[in-house]
Amino acid sequence: MTDDARGWADRLKGGVRRILPERQIILRTDGETSYVRLTTGLQLIALGGWLAVAGWVGFATVGYYTQGSMILAKNDAIDRSRHAYRKLLDQVSDYQLSIVGITRDLKETEAHLRRLFSQNEALKQDLNSTEVALRTSEAERARIANARVALGDQLELLGSELRQMTGKNNALEAHIGTLRRHLETIEAEKAEIAAERAALDDQLWALHNELESSNSKVALLQNNVKALKGDLRTVILERSAIASDNDGLRNQMSGLQRALEEERDAHRTELRRIADRAQQNIRTVEEVIRRTGLKLDVIAPLPAKQLMGQGGPFVPYHPDMQVDEDDDSLRVALTQRLDRWESLRGVFVSLPLVSPVVNYRISSRFGPRVDPFNGRTAMHDGLDMAGPYKEPVTATADGEVVFAGRRSRYGRVVEIDHGHGLMTRYAHLAKISVRRGETVKLGRTIGLLGSSGRSSGPHVHYEVRYHGRALNPAKFLKAGTYVQSKETN
Numbered sequence: 152m153t154d155d156a157r158g159w160a161d162r163l164k165g166g167v168r169r170i171l172p173e174r175q176i177i178l179r180t181d182g183e184t185s186y187v188r189l190t191t192g193l194q195l196i197a198l199g200g201w202l203a204v205a206g207w208v209g210f211a212t213v214g215y216y217t218q219g220s221m222i223l224a225k226n227d228a229i230d231r232s233r234h235a236y237r238k239l240l241d242q243v244s245d246y247q248l249s250i251v252g253i254t255r256d257l258k259e260t261e262a263h264l265r266r267l268f269s270q271n272e273a274l275k276q277d278l279n280s281t282e283v284a285l286r287t288s289e290a291e292r293a294r295i296a297n298a299r300v301a302l303g304d305q306l307e308l309l310g311s312e313l314r315q316m317t318g319k320n321n322a323l324e325a326h327i328g329t330l331r332r333h334l335e336t337i338e339a340e341k342a343e344i345a346a347e348r349a350a351l352d353d354q355l356w357a358l359h360n361e362l363e364s365s366n367s368k369v370a371l372l373q374n375n376v377k378a379l380k381g382d383l384r385t386v387i388l389e390r391s392a393i394a395s396d397n398d399g400l401r402n403q404m405s406g407l408q409r410a411l412e413e414e415r416d417a418h419r420t421e422l423r424r425i426a427d428r429a430q431q432n433i434r435t436v437e438e439v440i441r442r443t444g445l446k447l448d449v450i451a452p453l454p455a456k457q458l459m460g461q462g463g464p465f466v467p468y469h470p471d472m473q474v475d476e477d478d479d480s481l482r483v484a485l486t487q488r489l490d491r492w493e494s495l496r497g498v499f500v501s502l503p504l505v506s507p508v509v510n511y512r513i514s515s516r517f518g519p520r521v522d523p524f525n526g527r528t529a530m531h532d533g534l535d536m537a538g539p540y541k542e543p544v545t546a547t548a549d550g551e552v553v554f555a556g557r558r559s560r561y562g563r564v565v566e567i568d569h570g571h572g573l574m575t576r577y578a579h580l581a582k583i584s585v586r587r588g589e590t591v592k593l594g595r596t597i598g599l600l601g602s603s604g605r606s607s608g609p610h611v612h613y614e615v616r617y618h619g620r621a622l623n624p625a626k627f628l629k630a631g632t633y634v635q636s637k638e639t640n
Contacts, residue, residue, distance in 0.1 A: 426484055433488060435637050436495040442630035443502060444622050450498055450571060453491070501569040503547035503624075504631030505593070507577055507613050508600060511536040514610055517623040523607050532621035533576065533614035540609040541581050542600040546591045547627075548575070555587050561612065562604020565597045578612035579604050 168191050176187040440447050515523075515535035522529045550569035558564045561578035565585060568574050581601025585591060602609045615624045 426488055430488055433491055433495060435634070436499045439502065439504070439630045439634055440495075440498065442626060442633055443504075444626045445617060450617075498571050501548055501550070501571050501573050502630070503569065503573070503575050503615055503627055504634060505547050506536070506628060507544050507547050507575075508536055508538050508542050508611055510542060511538040511611075513537075513625075514608075517621075517625060524605070532616075533578075533612050534624045535610045535612055537608065537610040538600050540600065540602075543596045544577050544580060544598045544600055544611050546575075546593060546595045546597050548573075549592050550575075550590075552585045552587055552589045552591060552597070555583050555585055555589075558604070560605045562606060563598065563601065564604075567591060567597070572618040574616045576612070576614040576616070578614075579606045579610060581609075 173191055174189040174194075176189065178185045178187065437447055440450065513534060514537040515531055517531060517534055519528055520531045521527070544565075546567055548567075548569045550567040552565060553568045553574070554564060554566035556564065558578070561576075563578075563580040563583050565577045565580065565583055566574060567577075577598060579600075579602055580598035581603065582599040583597070584599070585595075585597045591597060600609055600611050606612075613624050615622045615627055
């Protein structure tokens with residue numbers, strides 16, 4: 152190697168070393184460190200391998216795409232060849248069909264020619280026989296002419312005879328028409344006779360049946376007459392017995408009428424008693440409602456049907472009015488009074504007429520008062536009923552709990568809706584024993600007396616409200632006392 156070549160090789164190695172300097176890879180595993188030395192030659196080998204792989208991949212890619220285009224071109228050529236082959240097969244099939252048709256036509260033409268040849272031979276034979284017959288017919292022509300003359304004479308004779316026969320036929324046809332009309336008349340008369348005969352047969356049969364029925368009725372009437380004669384004798388014998396029985400029945404009827412009158416009197420007395428009792432209960436309940444301060448005509452108005460009157464001065468009907476003594480009037484009065492009692496009873500059971508506590512004293516009444524906290528005059532909407540702490544507080548009438556909880560001024564409160572617009576309120580409770588929506592009965596414990604809310608000591612603030620308007624509970628308690636006094640009496 153020359154010095155120039157050696158210098159060029161050294162420069163090449165130096166350039167390669169600058170491009171691919173020697174490197175080390177540090178590997179650390181489980182606290183131990185190891186080094187992998189990558190020399191320039193090793194890097195050149197790796198770079199050469201990578202370039203070889205990249206070149207092979209590029210060559211394979213170019214070959215793949217080139218081969219794909221070649222395969223597509225070959226597939227197109229194969230498709231064209233297949234299409235041309237199919238067209239050729241179709242043409243061969245058409246040629247075969249045309250050859251078959253031509254062969255069939257040739258066979259038919261050959262058969263037609265053979266038939267024509269046979270017909271020609273037959274015509275030749277017919278021609279020969281016709282010539283022989285023609286010669287024979289010339290001989291007979293004269294004979295036929297002579298016969299024709301004779302035949303004409305016979306035809307004239309037959310024509311005259313035919314004309315004579317035609318005249319006779321016309322006469323016969325006229326006679327036949329006359330006979331036919333006579334026959335139709337006879338047939339109609341025959342049908343009428345047959346109908347009359349059928350009607351006579353029916354009448355004869357009906358008369359026969361009526362005769363049989365009359366005979367049966369006569370026999371039956373005779374039997375009935377015999378039976379009636381026997382029954383008449385029996386009735387005559389029983390008449391005297393019935394007369395005596397009638398006397399006994401008349402006596403029994405008199406007794407029954409007296410008993411019926413007594414029963415009616417007792418029934419009328421019972422109706423009067425029930426009506427009076429109902430009227431007494433109505434008066435008592437109306438008095439109780441009046442004592443509570445409620446307006447009777449508002450909370451329990453009279454039904455419209457009890458306001459009667461047609462013309463003249465208006466006179467309202469009320470159960471207090473005097474009624475007649477007949478049964479219908481008593482029933483009407485009793486029905487009206489019972490209806491009135493039912494309407495009042497619904498209101499009566501909703502009235503809070505008892506005290507919510509047993510042991511109590513009135514510490515503050517209903518109406519204006521001096522407020523115990525600020526000393527100013529204020530409206531007091533209920534009764535303050537002082538009593539022992541945690542004394543049971545009970546519902547004063549049947550109803551539904553519409554509120555059970557705390558209110559700022561009232562403390563623990565229970566409100567009960569009794570229907571008909573009546574509501575009671577129990578405030579300052581120490582404990583509430585019911586829930587909202589619960590149905591309670593009279594006397595049911597709804598809480599315990601306490602001093603919750605704006606209160607100066609243990610008591611229950613008790614209110615009665617009608618359609619939201621506060622009423623004096625003391626009037627309801629007095630009305631309850633009035634009811635107790637009526638029950639005692």
